[in-house]
Amino acid sequence: MNIKKLLNLFAKEEDTSKAKAKDRLTLILAHERTSNIEFIDDLKKDIMEVVQKYIKEPKDVKFKTSENRDISALEVEIKI
Amino acid sequence: MGKVITVTSGKGGVGKSTSLANISCALAEEGKKVLAIDFDIGLRNLDMILGLENRIIYDVIDVMEGRANLSQATISFKKNRNLSFLAASQNVDKEVLSLRKVKKLINELKDIYDYILIDSPAGIESGFEHAMVLADIALVVVNPEISSIRDADKIIGVIDSKSEKAKNNEEVQKFLLINRYRQDMAMRDESLNIQDIVDILSIDLIGIAPEEDKLISYTNSGLPVFYDKKTNLSHAYERIAKRLINSETLASNDYSKLLNEDGFFKKLFNKFAYYKMA
Numbered sequence: 001m002n003i004k005k006l007l008n009l010f011a012k013e014e015d016t017s018k019a020k021a022k023d024r025l026t027l028i029l030a031h032e033r034t035s036n037i038e039f040i041d042d043l044k045k046d047i048m049e050v051v052q053k054y055i056k057e058p059k060d061v062k063f064k065t066s067e068n069r070d071i072s073a074l075e076v077e078i079k080i
Numbered sequence: 081m082g083k084v085i086t087v088t089s090g091k092g093g094v095g096k097s098t099s100l101a102n103i104s105c106a107l108a109e110e111g112k113k114v115l116a117i118d119f120d121i122g123l124r125n126l127d128m129i130l131g132l133e134n135r136i137i138y139d140v141i142d143v144m145e146g147r148a149n150l151s152q153a154t155i156s157f158k159k160n161r162n163l164s165f166l167a168a169s170q171n172v173d174k175e176v177l178s179l180r181k182v183k184k185l186i187n188e189l190k191d192i193y194d195y196i197l198i199d200s201p202a203g204i205e206s207g208f209e210h211a212m213v214l215a216d217i218a219l220v221v222v223n224p225e226i227s228s229i230r231d232a233d234k235i236i237g238v239i240d241s242k243s244e245k246a247k248n249n250e251e252v253q254k255f256l257l258i259n260r261y262r263q264d265m266a267m268r269d270e271s272l273n274i275q276d277i278v279d280i281l282s283i284d285l286i287g288i289a290p291e292e293d294k295l296i297s298y299t300n301s302g303l304p305v306f307y308d309k310k311t312n313l314s315h316a317y318e319r320i321a322k323r324l325i326n327s328e329t330l331a332s333n334d335y336s337k338l339l340n341e342d343g344f345f346k347k348l349f350n351k352f353a354y355y356k357m358a
Contacts (some may be wrong), residue, residue: 016269016270017269017270017271018266018269018270018271018273018276019269021225021271021272021276022272022276022280024226025226025230025272025280026280027227027229028230029100029233029280032233032234033237034228034234042105
């Protein structure tokens with residue numbers, strides 16, 4: 001037990017159980033908070049329709065959602 | 081006008097009913113007139129924690145359907161007459177509650193009691209909406225553990241959509257209660273600490289209820305642990321009740337200094353300081 005404690009002193013912060021919990025939670029919640037926005041799918045569909053007005057077969061349209069505290073963002077990358 | 085405090089969690093089994101029972105006792109001891117209502121229709125819980133299961137004649141549905149009046153259905157708590165209890169229905173059909181009747185009942189109760197504490201069912205189905213619709217305060221209970229925190233985050237996100245207050249552009253206060261907290265594990269970085277949990281959920285902290293081995297035997301005998309003044313947990317509930325009355329929360333500097341301190345004596349001091357604060 002004492003040796004374990006000693007080893008823990010040298011362990012990197014990221015290796016601790018607490019750090020793993022925090023990292024995994026922060027990631028999954030960032031994803032879930034944006035997927036909670038009801039209109040996000042409709043918004044994506046509408047954006048695609050607008051894009052299709054100009055580009056016949058848009059192959060490279062990427063949607064990415066992210067969340068940080070009070071700000072939710074939808075990133076759209078369109079390759080022309 | 082009484083205040084409605086809805087105790088909720090997302091995940092089940094985190095200690096919602098236990099927290100509610102003990103905070104109700106603590107508020108009653110502060111001289112407030114308190115009603116604890118179990119809204120977990122079909123799955124009674126609160127009655128046993130308060131030791132009142134043998135005295136139930138009428139339940140919350142009986143009152144809403146007019147089969148009993150309030151004075152017949154509410155059961156007064158032996159240890160402190162300031163506290164009364166209204167049982168959940170054993171009827172398994174949850175849909176029997178209508179939102180209109182729920183609102184009518186709670187509005188009547190607000191004229192009688194200082195605090196109405198509602199035990200919300202776990203999850204986000206219709207029962208949750210009924211428990212939340214007239215809430216002034218939503219008290220979210222979490223354990224320092226990932227699945228409980230994840231579900232709490234989901235609950236926090238839907239509180240406003242169920243609340244009448246939020247629809248009228250008023251604020252539903254959202255308070256976090258960290259239950260079954262183990263400072264020793266947090267200090268060894270084996271569990272999330274208070275700061276981590278508050279950072280992730282970003283709502284105000286009303287209190288920390290430490291893990292208590294004696295809790296199960298108190299629940300077994302139907303006496304809320306609040307009445308054992310030798311436990312740290314009892315004092316934690318007392319402080320939570322006082323904060324609710326004074327509309328206070330725990331500020332970050334109340335607990336941040338207790339964490340990440342090195343050295344045996346500092347750790348010993350921190351452990352002591354933690355129990356004084358939590």
